[in-house]
Amino acid sequence: MPLPEMPLPEGMTPVRMRRVAVVVPRAALRDALVRIAETGCVELDRVEETGPGPAALRLHRIQGPGGPETAGPAALAVAPPDLDRLEDHRETGLLAGEAQLEERAGGAVRQGEVSALAGWCPAGELPRVAERLAAAGGALLPLPVPRGTDPPTLLRPSARVSFTPLVTTYGTPAYADLDPSWPAGLAYIAMFGIMFGDVGHGALLLFGALALRLGRPRRLAPLRRLWPFLAGAGLAAMLAGAAYGEFFGPTGLLPVLWLAPLHSPARLLTAAVVFGAGVLALAHAAGAVNRVREGGWAAGLYAASGIAGLLFYLGLALVAAGLVRHVPSAAVAGATLALAGLALVALGLFRATAGGGAGLAETGVRLFDVVVRTGTNTLSFARLAAFGLTHAALADLVWRGTTGLAAHGPAWWAGAALLFAVGTALSFGLEALVAGVQALRLEFYEIFSRLFDTEGRPFRPWHVPPAEPADAFPRR
Template identity: 60%
Template sequence: MRRVAIVAPEKALRESLVRIAEAGCVEIDLAGDGGPDIRGPAATRLTQLRAEPAHPALGEAPPDLDALEREGRTDLLAGEAELEERLGSAVRHGAVAALAGWCPEAEVGATAARIAGAGGALVPLRAPRGVDPPTLLTGADAVPPGPAATTVRRSFTPLVTTYGTVPYADLDPTMAAGIVYVVMFGLMFGDAGHGLLLVAVALLLRAGRPRRVAALRPLWPFVAGAGLTATLAGVAYGEFFGPTGVLPVLWLEPLEEPMRLLAVAVGLGAVLLAIAYAAGIVNRWREGGPSAALYATTGIAGAALYLGLAIVAGCVWLGLALYGVVGAVIAAVGLALAGVGLFATTAGGPGGAVQTGIQLFDAVVRIGSNVVSFARLAAFGLTHAALGAIVWDGTTALAGRGPVAVVAAVLVFLLGNALAFCLEALVAGVQALRLEFYELFSRLFEGEGRPFRPWHLPVEHGPGSATAAGPPTAAGAVRQGPAREEKS
């Protein structure tokens, strides 16, 4: 993200801003809080119409505001009102005006060339101290960060943006978060039949069906990934619409080996927490340098405490006293570093020492509770298997007792699986989200960034008009700017 200035002669400023709006890749700083203090003729007329404005748009040339008011063109009046707000925010020196803002690095050259034809210039600036740039997200309506912005990546974006906007300096966890989520979902929703149904739902979303949920179409790779991992887990469990015997057990049968499944779930959680600590160290270093990374409970200090406690737990499990001593030393170093960092944030004195002690105790307890929390992967996997077994037992108990009983068996099988599918999909989805937010994201992020909000309006081109972006369009046609997506 680059800090930029839009510089243009006063007479060329409007056309330059129109081209900026059409490109849709520059966030322009507004005077004050960007509120209604800067009101021009277009904003006044829009208020007088007392009508809900349509989606704002701009005309290529300065419009006749009286004519727009008579025609009820609230869309163009709203667009002109936004333009007036930015014109009023410009800093003027003689015949030259300038506005500051942010633009993605990859878009600076193209945007500069675009407004050069109008007589303006896009000048890169040094970022001001103490001001974090806005974060470019991977969504549907912002500037793409580059080739990595795939369809799969965009479908995972809501996992991160629902939690908050990633600070500009932090790592982008979108892909990793999506992969971890679908793996955890699959372990809890392990049934090959149900997983294939979820894949079918994803294909329907991709086709835009049903139309009432067409807005969810970009999420189809996310749903397909969850269905695929559930299918693979079901194959490993030998579950196909319950323990029907259609598939052999390739790994373990959840209801027969619950402790083994529990151990795997907790072990997976321990690995994921270690990865979260590693990412937290990188984020703290990028946010505040080596000292911030060293003393933070989500940085090196917290990671050392976690590693030490993990070694101690392994010593208890394996019965090796030497490893217990090593783990205790590492944990003590982590506690000491974390204590220094926490005490520095207090007012000092006895009160600060007490507060630090409580926070250190909480940090130790949280590590244990967070690891154990991943046991829910096994618990809800067992619940899914148990529901499938109940439905299958009811189906087989009714089968073979006459035509009426066969019909009843079919109904039990269909309705029971439908209920299990809906209930377990909801539960597994919520629990995977909870694990990601509370156990993992809480170690990655300590603050929240600000999303990049580029100014983007469609522009109406008159007959024979042309812009730096391409040939003229038909009279009165609205030409949209390039499709955009956002990075987290």
């Protein structure tokens, strides 16, 4: 559970979960389970030792030893169905729903005429679930969280734009951790834009995002939830392209607002490393918050991805700024801060060992690894500039070839147009793939490795839609 030492606004954390008990008359257990399955926001505890019920056995007979046959999705009948009729008519969807219901019912605790099940429910959904259960004669009761048990994690959903797939692809954050979906999504599209800076290419990505949002082409419909990434990446690429003066390459149609990548590579490399240092500092700060919320102030203070690591990194940044700006006092203050942070990291590493000489040796090796990784992770962001230069060089090559052919006269214009179209398509596809993969690599290895120290368990609510309309439920 989240620790009380560092409360944060709900928008910065996963959805707040409540431990609940579903209490209903024994005769109304099936009705209550159908209603819970229909709401789709309660995760019920499951008992693995329960054997297959009548519906599960019939479903297995239909499917046979070769595996399930093609069938519709699982559904639940509002009233108890005739299982023999469902088997005769091979109604695998309804049988699958009944099999799931039997499994959940098998985990119920029965005391006299009352049945009870335990589970998890988002705090904001409690009134709706309680109202649905009340119609079946039951109640939803809050329970204390068992000692040593963490609630499941549900990152905050969004009806329109969500970057949660980026986080869940890496893993499930612990329930006590911050919800990094939006910051991680914005960092991803910013890094992509730096590597793919071109107004024309970015506009193509925006058109692709719009088509994906509208479900076109249909064969890509399963990827529709990724349209925010595509749209954000396209917009970031257009902004970076405007700064670079790139429109399908250095065509001269746009002025250079900041720098031309091929003319100022060192400046672009420096800017990329500085950008990466800022991102890593924010990741260290978020990691420090997570360590405190996971294990308290003591655990957060000594962790390399906690407060100690943050002090070390900020000290190094201050040293670099002081040396670059020729401010000795800033460099000295930064060195002092960095040494203090490193000492705290060393103490935390030593406390995790068995002590003695072996513990000191192990601490030294791991401390060296922390220092090296800090430097390499920061310099790793130079790839933003490197791949941005590659993208600009390919676009420049295509444009030079196009203008070279066109300069031979009207007879060569068709060839120039073909070269421009094919070259742009090839460079667009190659660089979009490279930029997407590299931004993902930086997100996972440089940023998320500081945010997450432990992995949580995803919230898996039980949801089976009713076969009949909602108003078909009996009233009590």
